[in-house]
Amino acid sequence: QITLKESGHTLVKPTQTLTLTCTFSGFSLTTSGVGVGWIRQPPGKALEWLALIYWNDDKRYSPSLKSRLTITKDTSKNQVVLTMTNMDPVDTGTYYCVYEDHWGQGTLVTVSS
Amino acid sequence: DIQMTQSPSSLSASVGDRVTITCQASHDISKYLNWYQQKPGKVPKLLIYDASNLEPGVSSRFSGRGSGTDFTFTISSLQPEDIATYYCQQGWLTFGGGTKVEIK
Numbered sequence: 630q631i632t633l634k635e636s637g638h639t640l641v642k643p644t645q646t647l648t649l650t651c652t653f654s655g656f657s658l659t660t661s662g663v664g665v666g667w668i669r670q671p672p673g674k675a676l677e678w679l680a681l682i683y684w685n686d687d688k689r690y691s692p693s694l695k696s697r698l699t700i701t702k703d704t705s706k707n708q709v710v711l712t713m714t715n716m717d718p719v720d721t722g723t724y725y726c727v728y729e730d731h732w733g734q735g736t737l738v739t740v741s742s
Numbered sequence: 743d744i745q746m747t748q749s750p751s752s753l754s755a756s757v758g759d760r761v762t763i764t765c766q767a768s769h770d771i772s773k774y775l776n777w778y779q780q781k782p783g784k785v786p787k788l789l790i791y792d793a794s795n796l797e798p799g800v801s802s803r804f805s806g807r808g809s810g811t812d813f814t815f816t817i818s819s820l821q822p823e824d825i826a827t828y829y830c831q832q833g834w835l836t837f838g839g840g841t842k843v844e845i846k
Contacts, residue, residue: 692743
């Protein structure tokens with residue numbers, strides 16, 4: 630059974646850095662072809678793809694957010710970490726960790742002073 | 743950078759109607775196009791992958807077609823439980839803007 634779970638700070642102040650961790654089970658990020666990504670959704674708005682990391686450490690970022698995002702993996706812990714710098718209230722939303730068609734439950738991140 | 747343009751942004755149709763949503767990629771993406779359904783407060787659900795392949799367990803009312811840059815998603819006979827927002831996605835990357843489907 631494949632599961633993914635997001636964790637991290639749910640309330641951040643403007644200009645701070647957000648760090649989210651995805652802990653997964655049921656598959657391995659050392660398997661050829663496997664990738665884990667992050668997607669977010671502001672309240673009442675559309676889904677937005679953020680970043681993806683592959684088994685071979687190849688990384689892809691949303692062009693509009695690339696300068697603020699870093700995605701890394703720790704295969705020994707079955708974790709993927711997303712950092713987003715210089716947070717703003719418009720970054721408020723639910724952040725999801727995703728492996729193919731498997732989604733975590735999401736974590737609501739609020740950016741407010 | 744590939745952009746995904748989805749239309750319409752919303753639609754209202756009657757139960758039993760045929761509903762079609764389009765998604766256009768800014769560059770050739772071959773067959774790598776997914777369609778998701780998202781109901782309020784729920785995680786998105788994959789309905790179709792690789793443009794036309796129905797995810798196991800998904801109703802055959804849903805179908806998809808296309809390749810290259812132009813894709814369509816169809817609900818053959820709209821049902822009340824189909825009320826949701828539908829998204830296209832290039833591969834496992836960029837999403838379209840979504841289409842909110844309502845009952846007239």
